[in-house]
Amino acid sequence: MIAFASRTGNVRSIIHRLGLPNVEITEDLMMTEPFFVFTYTDGLGDVPLIVEKFLQNNHSFCKGVIASGNSNFGHSVFCKSADTISRKYHVPIIRKIELRGFPRDYAAIVDQYQNVFEREVSL
Numbered sequence: 001m002i003a004f005a006s007r008t009g010n011v012r013s014i015i016h017r018l019g020l021p022n023v024e025i026t027e028d029l030m031m032t033e034p035f036f037v038f039t040y041t042d043g044l045g046d047v048p049l050i051v052e053k054f055l056q057n058n059h060s061f062c063k064g065v066i067a068s069g070n071s072n073f074g075h076s077v078f079c080k081s082a083d084t085i086s087r088k089y090h091v092p093i094i095r096k097i098e099l100r101g102f103p104r105d106y107a108a109i110v111d112q113y114q115n116v117f118e119r120e121v122s123l
């Protein structure tokens, strides 16, 4: 499962391309299964507030983070939301993506998704 947040449509567009099970983050969303969180980056490298609140409630099921950002904001804050979530909740960074990304980004996410979630199912 991928729990995602999208403000201007880039993350949503990637989610549709991936074709993996997904759910949009809402204020009260409670997860009952493992997931990757997929977020955009706000402010100057910030985790969007709705994502931060969601993770406070659900981080125990979180297995990794994917972030979309815009490198025009500068190297030090590009997709920094992923670094913050990774450090705070001790989850791996699956991928940092420039805006809507490229086919190699989608392939990498699908590959990691299969690694993490198919292994869990088979154990």
Ligand SMILES: Cc1cc2nc3c(=O)[nH]c(=O)nc-3n(C[C@H](O)[C@H](O)[C@H](O)COP(=O)(O)O)c2cc1C
Pocket (backbone or CB within 6 Å): 005, 006, 007, 008, 009, 010, 011, 012, 040, 041, 042, 043, 044, 045, 046, 068, 069, 070, 071, 073, 077, 078, 079, 080, 098, 099, 100
């Ligand atoms: C107000 C604002 C602040 C942003 N700050 C950052 C930033 O600090 N670092 C970054 O990598 N991207 C930043 N971005 C870019 C977005 O994270 C990027 O466009 C992302 O693809 C948006 O995803 P969405 O269309 O799903 O909302 C910012 C965008 C906006 C509108």
